Amino acid sequence: MPSAPATAAKARPARKLSWRQFRAILRKDIVMELRTFEMLTSMGLYTLLTLAIYAIALSASGNGFDVRLIAAGLLWLAFIFTSMLGLNRSLVHEKDQGCLEALLLSPVDRPVIFFAKAVGNLIFLLIVQVFTVPLFFLMFLSSHAIGGQFWMIPLSLLVGAVGVAGVGTLLATISVNTRGRDFILAVLFVPLMYPLLLAAVGATSAGVLGGQSYVADFWRDMALAGGYDVIMLLAAYGLYEFVIGA
Amino acid sequence: MDKRRLTYIALAAAGVLTLTGFLLAFFVATPAQTIATLSTGGGRLFGGVFVSHPIDFGQKIFYFHVPVAITSFAVFFFTAYFGARFLITRDPAYDVKARIAAEVTLIFVLLTMLTGDLWTRWAWGVWWVWEPRLTTYFILTLLVVAYFVLRASVDDDERRAVYAAVFGIIAFIDAPISFAITRLVPSELHPVVIGVPGGLDGTQLAAFLIAMFGMLAFGFVIYQLRWREERVKERIEALKSALED
Amino acid sequence: MTDATDTAVSAEGLTRVFGVRKALDCVDFALPVGGFLSIFGPNGAGKTTLLRALTTLQAPSSGTARVLGLDVVRDAVELRSHIGLISHNPLLYPDLSAEENLVFFSDMYGVEDVSGRVRDLLDAVELSHRRFDLVRTFSRGMLQRLSIARALLHRPEVLFLDEPYSGLDPHAMDILDSLIAQIRHEHTFVMVSHDLAKGLELCTHALILAKGKVARYDEKAYIDDTTFAAEYRSVVGLGVA
Numbered sequence: 122m123p124s125a126p127a128t129a130a131k132a133r134p135a136r137k138l139s140w141r142q143f144r145a146i147l148r149k150d151i152v153m154e155l156r157t158f159e160m161l162t163s164m165g166l167y168t169l170l171t172l173a174i175y176a177i178a179l180s181a182s183g184n185g186f187d188v189r190l191i192a193a194g195l196l197w198l199a200f201i202f203t204s205m206l207g208l209n210r211s212l213v214h215e216k217d218q219g220c221l222e223a224l225l226l227s228p229v230d231r232p233v234i235f236f237a238k239a240v241g242n243l244i245f246l247l248i249v250q251v252f253t254v255p256l257f258f259l260m261f262l263s264s265h266a267i268g269g270q271f272w273m274i275p276l277s278l279l280v281g282a283v284g285v286a287g288v289g290t291l292l293a294t295i296s297v298n299t300r301g302r303d304f305i306l307a308v309l310f311v312p313l314m315y316p317l318l319l320a321a322v323g324a325t326s327a328g329v330l331g332g333q334s335y336v337a338d339f340w341r342d343m344a345l346a347g348g349y350d351v352i353m354l355l356a357a358y359g360l361y362e363f364v365i366g367a
Numbered sequence: 368m369d370k371r372r373l374t375y376i377a378l379a380a381a382g383v384l385t386l387t388g389f390l391l392a393f394f395v396a397t398p399a400q401t402i403a404t405l406s407t408g409g410g411r412l413f414g415g416v417f418v419s420h421p422i423d424f425g426q427k428i429f430y431f432h433v434p435v436a437i438t439s440f441a442v443f444f445f446t447a448y449f450g451a452r453f454l455i456t457r458d459p460a461y462d463v464k465a466r467i468a469a470e471v472t473l474i475f476v477l478l479t480m481l482t483g484d485l486w487t488r489w490a491w492g493v494w495w496v497w498e499p500r501l502t503t504y505f506i507l508t509l510l511v512v513a514y515f516v517l518r519a520s521v522d523d524d525e526r527r528a529v530y531a532a533v534f535g536i537i538a539f540i541d542a543p544i545s546f547a548i549t550r551l552v553p554s555e556l557h558p559v560v561i562g563v564p565g566g567l568d569g570t571q572l573a574a575f576l577i578a579m580f581g582m583l584a585f586g587f588v589i590y591q592l593r594w595r596e597e598r599v600k601e602r603i604e605a606l607k608s609a610l611e612d
Numbered sequence: 613m614t615d616a617t618d619t620a621v622s623a624e625g626l627t628r629v630f631g632v633r634k635a636l637d638c639v640d641f642a643l644p645v646g647g648f649l650s651i652f653g654p655n656g657a658g659k660t661t662l663l664r665a666l667t668t669l670q671a672p673s674s675g676t677a678r679v680l681g682l683d684v685v686r687d688a689v690e691l692r693s694h695i696g697l698i699s700h701n702p703l704l705y706p707d708l709s710a711e712e713n714l715v716f717f718s719d720m721y722g723v724e725d726v727s728g729r730v731r732d733l734l735d736a737v738e739l740s741h742r743r744f745d746l747v748r749t750f751s752r753g754m755l756q757r758l759s760i761a762r763a764l765l766h767r768p769e770v771l772f773l774d775e776p777y778s779g780l781d782p783h784a785m786d787i788l789d790s791l792i793a794q795i796r797h798e799h800t801f802v803m804v805s806h807d808l809a810k811g812l813e814l815c816t817h818a819l820i821l822a823k824g825k826v827a828r829y830d831e832k833a834y835i836d837d838t839t840f841a842a843e844y845r846s847v848v849g850l851g852v853a
Contacts, residue, residue, distance in 0.1 A: 142720050142722075144719070145716055149708065153708060156708075214707070217706070219702075220703055220704070222703060223762070226669070226695070226697055227721055228689045228722070288537075291533075295530050298530075299517065305516065308509075308513045309513050309517060312506050312510045313541050315541075316544045319549065320548050320552055341551070345548050345551060348544075349548070352540065352544065353537070356536070356540050360537060363532070363533055364529065366669070367526045367529040459631040524630055524631060528630075604632060
């Protein structure tokens with residue numbers, strides 16, 4: 122028993138250090154991004170390009186076409202491709218000058234790196250969403266009323282973004298060490314994201330379209346997306362140590 | 368030597384069982400019963416799945432499609448399992464085993480897609496439907512292909528093994544989630560028929576189970592033969608490097 | 613085990629295998645506290661693997677390695693706070709300023725009195741006047757100096773040097789020499805290098821690694837420079853074949 126308080130006393134400063142390391146990594150990523158705007162500009166521009174392509178794709182559909190039917194899908198499509206761009210960037214600058222090695226040499230628990238990176242990525246993804254969603258609505262849905270309730274849309278985007286950031290951070294850490302980084306990330310990312318996307322598109326769609334029993338549909342899809350988030354984040358968290366040490 | 372004999376026995380069993388299953392499916396198993404309540408277009412409920420095509424040929428593929436699908440999933444489990452063993456032991460033999468299991472998975476997943484496609488052609492009259500099981504297997508195919516693309520893009524042996532193991536595990540966790548979510552989120556555009564295998568009568572069940580074990584045996588045989596080939600290759604490499612010294 | 617207290621870095625049967633390839637094959641050595649070990653070897657001899665094993669980045673397949681009595685596997689996290697690495701890679705974030713880089717790594721190591729420590733180290737490597745400039749704008753020599761400051765932040769007892777001279781111009785080499793001389797007396801050093809002259813000049817112990825095996829390990833007192841060079845060349849020749 123005498124060892125118990127000793128380990129507890131030792132664990133507390135360790136946890137405090139982990140918290141300090143977590144904040145340091147997160148702050149560093151944000152400071153670097155605000156200095157270069159590398160991720161945000163490339164993601165933002167990519168979104169604009171995607172929206173332009175949507176306009177072309179929908180140009181022949183005529184006035185009678187109800188864009189709301191596919192709005193959720195379009196929104197998620199833009200989001201998923203831009204997020205891959207950003208995820209790649211977030212690990213590339215760690216790799217560039219061997220900084221990742223310096224990070225690994227410090228007395229940091231590997232999950233701390235995972236959580237800090239994932240939270241940083243989540244923040245950037247949300248910033249991009251804050252730009253994208255109003256723009257999308259302005260450009261494609263200004264003549265349509267929302268069938269469901271508006272709060273459903275940001276909420277479903279948030280739950281989706283959590284999964285994208287978590288699993289994406291793991292996959293980006295893998296792909297950054299491969300030949301053809303961007304391509305590999307896409308190949309690994311899209312099929313793994315499939316269930317989350319399906320559920321998230323369903324939830325967003327319920328918010329946009331409304332209709333019969335849309336509240337129940339929304340919560341069912343949200344529960345599925347949330348379940349995916351929990352399971353896959355746990356898996357990514359458990360596997361990250363192997364990936365980052367390889 | 369014991370393993371080798373087991374492989375040959377399994378090969379014989381696989382041949383006999385699948386052939387028997389094939390014959391049973393076509394000549395013995397009772398055709399699907401017509402459901403009176405589902406009279407639209409002469410539809411039938413078969414193995415819990417609604418089949419609308421009047422010709423009975425479509426249903427026969429059930430006896431191969433489902434066993435192949437189950438086998439692919441069973442083999443995929445071993446990709447994840449050997450991957451986990453590799454991460455714990457760092458023994459490259461497990462990496463090779465995981466890779467071979469993934470190869471076998473790819474074969475069976477492609478076969479599933481093929482038989483599933485034949486099914487949709489006969490049952491629904493189209494070549495492709497975004498039906499839950501087909502969709503899931505399409506995603507599963509992409510996951511297995513991604514596994515090999517990832518392997519091909521990493522130069523360092525050990526790093527490749529670690530990444531492949533991690534991806535194999537997370538892909539295996541992802542697959543059942545895909546399966547569940549595809550079934551639970553109905554698409555508005557393509558009304559899907561959700562069926563549970565079951566409701567087979569005696570002869571149908573016999574044909575199904577025999578084909579099932581036949582396919583599992585085939586999966587095992589392919590795995591064993593590939594594993595032996597890899598072992599021989601490895602020994603040759605070892606001898607080569609010994610000669611160079 | 614009797615001399616455990618004065619052994620800084622040691623390896624016993626340190627082996628790292630993957631498949632048929634042996635990167636490290638039963639490496640044994642012990643370096644006393646305050647020593648300077650130079651590890652020589654041709655490319656692919658396992659120098660980097662040995663360094664990565666000693667710095668906890670790659671776990672050995674078998675055998676043990678210790679730094680200050682701490683096991684590289686079991687005590688990895690604690691061990692890391694006692695070692696520093698100076699590499700030919702600067703290991704600094706180009707889009708952060710010199711000061712921000714040092715503050716970041718101070719946080720990672722849990723350094724106390726960050727601003728004081730960072731100020732002292734920037735003074736020591738004579739970069740105070742550039743503290744707010746982005747590392748991106750630094751010359752190779754300045755990067756190397758800042759990288760030394762980074763490695764010393766948490767007052768490590770053992771410093772690992774990974775080809776620190778590669779890519780440096782003669783002037784930057786001199787500065788690096790003088791910096792190492794300044795901190796030489798209070799640290800134990802392990803340096804990986806293929807620059808034989810430089811390595812021999814600095815070291816107290818020398819180790820030649822060939823094909824993952826220790827071809828020679830000796831104290832400098834027992835090493836004759838010219839025969840050592842010949843021996844090294846024969847080993848390198850062997851390694852190339």
